[in-house]
Amino acid sequence: MNRPIPGTVQVAVRHILSDQVSGGIFRPRTRTITWRDSPFRVRRPQSGRHTVELTCPVCDTSLLAEVADQARTRRTAVLCLVLAAVCAVVLVAALGYAFHEGGRTLPEGQSLPVLFPVSVIAVFVTFVAGPVLYLAGRNHNGVSLLGPWRERRVHQIKPVRGG
Ligand SMILES: [Zn+2]
DSSP states (O other): OOOOOTTEEEEEEEEEEEEEEEOSSSSOOEEEEEEEEEEEEEEOOSSSEEEEEEEOTTTOOEEEEEEEOHHHHHHHHHHHHHHHHHHHHHHHHHHHHHHHHHTSOOOTTOOOOTHHHHHHHHHHHHHHHHHHHHHHHHHOOSEEEOSOHHHHHHEEEEEOTTO
């Protein structure tokens, strides 16, 4: 069991072993990703952020991760969840408006109000951004991977529940 230890956070360093896309012409396209997770426990700073070095056991690459303090981590997570809630409200309102305006039969020579395309764009944007923000808020643990793009391509840092 992963019991939380105060002042630390448990993460998994994910090494992507292969990422292949097959099919496409005769068969449906499928993407197969294989990886190996290695658990790490990193210490949180009292305040601010600090950088920790983690060595990937799969390929021996040393990775740099930035760890934020507990208060900052919680603030960022709450902010994401609040923005996700705002997205949900805007989505419902914009969807209702778009249906209302779009479903009306307009008198000859009258065009839809300017707000109509705006509401359609708002529906699309919040439909995508809402779930992304919600998941980001739920999974945010204040640990992010730093370092060159080449290392970041084959490595990810994943939050561990209860850590
Ligand atoms: Zn690796």
